[in-house]
Amino acid sequence: SVFKADDQVYFITDRKGVDELYKLTGKKKEAMKNVMILGGSKVGFKAARDLCGKKFNVKLIEKNKEKAFDLADILPNALVINGDGRNVELLEEESLESMDAFIAVTGNSETNIMSCLVAKSKHIKKTIALVENMDYFQLSQSIGIDTLINKKLLAANNIFRYVRKGEVVALTRLNNLNAEILEFEVKQESRMNGQVIRDLDFPRNAIIGGVIRNGLGMIALGDFEIAAGDRVVVCCLPQAIQKIERLFL
Incomplete structure (x- = not known):
């Protein structure tokens, strides 16, 4: 096979080969430490809990005030913010541009996609969106979102x-x-x-x-x-x- 520009290539390697692959592909290995999660759903809660357990710095934004307070009680190591994640000014105020990863898992696919696109415009390294519509999977690479998740799939x-x-x-x-x-x-x-x-x-x-x-x-x-x-x-x-x-x- 001959590789061409814009090809999407998947590699399988052991841990010893990871650094060599980065050199081969001209990629830079960057540490992930700061994560912003949009949506305090079950998925958002579990993601925040697991990431905090692995010593990530987590900010979780939840629109519902009562739910945000509940999440703050059960996620003492995460910073829980009550606000509307569709508000770009709010995301900027919460230092979106300093995040390494942005995860959007609200109950609205369009909100998740649009907020991830905002994050990408701020040069966030990794964006992940939860979507219900399988048609969006065909668009994931063209619209610039790194990973789409679908619970049904x-x-x-x-x-x-x-x-x-x-x-x-x-x-x-x-x-x-x-x-x-x-x-x-x-x-x-x-x-x-x-x-x-x-x-x-x-x-x-x-x-x-x-x-x-x-x-x-x-x-x-x-x-x-x-x-x-x-x-x-x-x-x-x-x-x-x-x-x-x-x-x-």
């Missing part, structure tokens, strides 16, 4: 795990791409057990990205032998899924 991914053949333990779709990442657990009786990757009749529109063995992630090249208990991460196009599933039966 997340639920569907979990459901699909149980209707897939083979021992699928995780599944996700790449944002704005017609591709899926599947994680299979290799059972003792699986035809994959004991197979060397180069000898597999693997579809051309699929690739094994890595293997997790005994909790350790490894990059799996052609001479790698798959064993029972391995969790194999596969990136593939939809038309290859059935053939891959049969390999893991």
